[in-house]
């Protein structure tokens with residue numbers, strides 16, 4: 001069988017589209033296989049542009065894991081931009097992969113990664129461009145459509161479109177699934193046979209085996225049709241990161257990616273337990289990579305890519321047990337070849353500023369901190385273990401070292417928040433600025449600048465705040481106005497907000513049920529896509545789509561659940577006990593702290609016992625792997 | 627003598643890279659090669675490479691050029707080492723040591739030669755007339771629309787020669803004077819469809835004739 005390759009047709013269109021290099025593939029270190037010579041293949045689809053998708057570590061890991069198997073193949077697909085989409089539609093060309101410019105329908109699996117809710121319209125659009133029926137029950141043959149990523153912890157808004165959801169870390173389970181595809185294909189089996197047999201693989205949620213049940217509080221939940229499907233699907237986890245696969249011959253993007261540097265994953269998970277944070281729950285427990293292994297991986301990555309920066313990736317890199325040692329090692333190994341180290345996520349404390357100084361992360365222009373809330377009361381509620389002293393220690397250290405621009409991230413609309421807490425954001429920002437002026441070295445002439453990113457809180461499933469509704473439009477507007485009134489007169493402070501409609505839609509899709517699928521279909525038909533991009537977002541079309549389905553996103557976003565209520569995502573488990581999440585929610589009400597479990601004291605969130613796993617902390621150099 | 631002038635060819639998929647992405651790609655290859663490239667001093671050191679005129683996106687190149695400084699003398703064969711780690715479609719075909727005080731490529735190069743492969747020309751009479759009209763005119767103004775807005779440009783002075791041989795259009799283009807047309811704009815003026823285009827050479831055009839840099 002000859003593999004179809006539509007490169008000649010795509011090539012003809014390249015002179016007439018912006019940034020043609022995003023459609024060509026052939027990057028340095030690309031893995032090329034003959035599709036006719038493998039037993040099962042997957043098109044890995046990132047529902048956003050090339051520049052964003054190529055910055056995503058998850059894609060790199062899955063790509064490496066699958067292609068490391070001789071009989072399996074993974075190729076990449078990104079969402080085409082409007083000009084290329086128009087050409088494809090005019091010329092009846094299907095959406096294609098980059099490696100072999102193969103139509104998506106030629107693969108056995110089409111796999112989407114769901115990183116944020118506002119990319120859902122792109123998922124539908126990419127399926128349509130692939131010339132596939134959108135609804136799962138209208139597709140009876142290959143390829144199957146699967147999805148993974150953090151958003152699958154509430155899969156319901158997409159459950160009419162996706163055949164199989166992969167819950168949790170995908171690098172092992174995707175291989176198991178593809179091996180099953182191989183067996184079923186050899187036996188000439190069909191889609192239904194694959195789905196039946198896939199029930200035996202842990203970590204897969206297959207919606208067609210679950211019925212939709214209306215509850216008394218007006219939502220729809222899922223229950224198994226028969227005894228075969230499990231009532232709760234538990235996440236998958238790579239218990240030992242040191243043994244799991246990591247891409248060491250990283251692909252070099254053809255056009256500059258949003259984060260264009262070498263990606264070294266130093267750990268997974270975070271034990272801090274901020275109560276709004278989904279990542280902090282779903283990636284538990286903490287798993288740090290071994291120090292010597294990281295050193296060796298960095299060496300190989302630098303040699304294979306020629307990148308100028310080593311980015312230390314994790315949810316909170318300053319927390320890595322041997323972070324100072326790691327940075328010293330990497331600088332010692334690579335500074336002579338002008339390769340630097342970058343630390344993308346800083347904690348709000350002086351230690352982090354010292355680390356930043358050590359890596360000379362950027363020209364002394366900017367550092368970013370996320371205190372998240374302005375008042376101590378609020379920071380206690382969200383369990384952000386950061387005191388005002390920490391904040392001033394961090395910002396003063398930064399200013400006194402010569403940084404002149406600092407970015408601060410805050411949230412408004414958090415549970416239990418009142419207007420005084422919001423005003424405290426303005427107050428804190430001003431005090432940071434004044435303190436900064438006092439410590440700024442005299443020789444630096446450039447005026448200080450603070451940039452505030454103020455996001456509207458979006459309650460996420462599987463967090464202690466999952467039961468809370470989002471603040472309404474009016475309340476959020478009022479809170480934004482309050483900040484504007486106080487900070488606008490100050491020239492050296494700039495403020496950026498999130499669009500309220502976008503936040504409320506995100507909230508609706510984060511905690512909504514399967515009825516949202518119909519809304520998505522309508523929104524897509526009306527032309528919604530790239531909703532995360534300000535310039536493409538069409539609030540009016542979304543408004544119409546909800547109205548036509550008789551649903552209101554404002555109401556879904558604002559819905560508050562009680563402890564005993566059924567939740568649309570209750571059949572999916574992060575393996576953190578729901579009772580523990582509730583207990584954290586109760587503690588939040590009186591601002592009681594829960595300390596990071598990395599330091600020994602287990603808070604009994606349940607994940608370690610449920611998965612027979614444990615926090616894994618890196619040892620100082622020389623203990624092992626030698 | 628640690629300064630070198632090199633000529634690169636661009637083909638295949640690499641021709642679709644923008645100039646900036648091409649530079650990034652070349653620098654990463656240099657880092658992979660382990661060759662002792664010099665860096666600027668200062669807080670954000672960058673490699674000491676200076677390029678000739680940017681290559682237009684979508685256009686191949688037979689002799690794109692840049693100057694490069696090493697920290698120490700290198701073996702004459704160093705381009706081979708770099709070629710093994712360059713992406714497919716990028717290759718060094720010549721390199722020579724550069725004398726001190728040589729004029730920079732950007733300042734010296736003022737002429738480019740292109741070969742443009744055309745689809746079959748149906749109406750040769752109309753095509754000949756279009757070429758004649760263009761070459762006879764003293765000025766030829768086109769409108770260019772970019773994300774930044776509309777611009778009216780007189781591209782006539784950039785056009786030195788245009789000759790058709792079979793399906794190949796030979797285009798000699800003056801650089802550094804007036805605005806230069808893109809290949810697609812030239813194709814529109816002449817009413818032809820382009821299959822592919824290559825910049826075959828960059829030159830220093832002077833009193834003594836046309837020389838390679």
Ligand code: SF4
Nearest residue numbers: 270273274277280315
């Ligand atoms: S520090 Fe807090 S916000 Fe950051 S990943 Fe950990 S739990 Fe989430």
Ligand code: SF4
Nearest residue numbers: 597602603604605608
């Ligand atoms: S079970 Fe205990 S140690 Fe494990 S992640 Fe939860 S709180 Fe931490």
